Amino acid sequence: MIDATIERFCRAIDLLIAAALAVMVVLVFGNVVLRYAFNSGIAVSEEISRWLFVWLCFMGAVVAMKDGAHLGTEMLVSRLPVAGKKVCMVLGHLLMLYVTWLFFDGSWQQARINQDVAAPVTGAPVAIFYASGVVFSVCAGILLLLQLARLLTGHLRESDLVMVKESEEQAELEVLQAGLARSDPQQEQPDAQPSSNTHNGTRP
Numbered sequence: 001m002i003d004a005t006i007e008r009f010c011r012a013i014d015l016l017i018a019a020a021l022a023v024m025v026v027l028v029f030g031n032v033v034l035r036y037a038f039n040s041g042i043a044v045s046e047e048i049s050r051w052l053f054v055w056l057c058f059m060g061a062v063v064a065m066k067d068g069a070h071l072g073t074e075m076l077v078s079r080l081p082v083a084g085k086k087v088c089m090v091l092g093h094l095l096m097l098y099v100t101w102l103f104f105d106g107s108w109q110q111a112r113i114n115q116d117v118a119a120p121v122t123g124a125p126v127a128i129f130y131a132s133g134v135v136f137s138v139c140a141g142i143l144l145l146l147q148l149a150r151l152l153t154g155h156l157r158e159s160d161l162v163m164v165k166e167s168e169e170q171a172e173l174e175v176l177q178a179g180l181a182r183s184d185p186q187q188e189q190p191d192a193q194p195s196s197n198t199h200n201g202t203r204p
Contacts, residue, residue, distance in 0.1 A: 107133025
């Protein structure tokens, strides 16, 4: 139930990220065309694009945390026994929860301070800009707590104890391998049925 809810939430974030990226492309490209072709421009283009980019990065970080796709060094942790990996994961999650709390506190204070401050172009409250840090901190904190609870209750596999990737290429390779592993059983089932029918047809 919780996994399905998190999966739907992250899928919604992916859609919002795609929409934000599309708006950024339209605003920036449209502003360039208008500026050079018609000596005009979109006044709010730069400000909105900058705010969307910040929100895009923070929301993407939430999805990456859920998928364990953040870059890191696993040279030491991957060589430890299971007990050592669990200890490192607990310590790492406690440190990340502390940093997430600091980030939440700072973002919340900045959002409150700038609640009545209007942006120079759009006139929107600058608190919207800092609210991205608040939303990220809440989402990341929930994910970290869930992962920590699963570890302490023994619901994590050994392969899930290392939650970083050495490089982007490794992360992409693991995603590709997981997709192939899911598609192989689906391909074997249709192939097995005709072979059984052929065997039955040739039976005397």
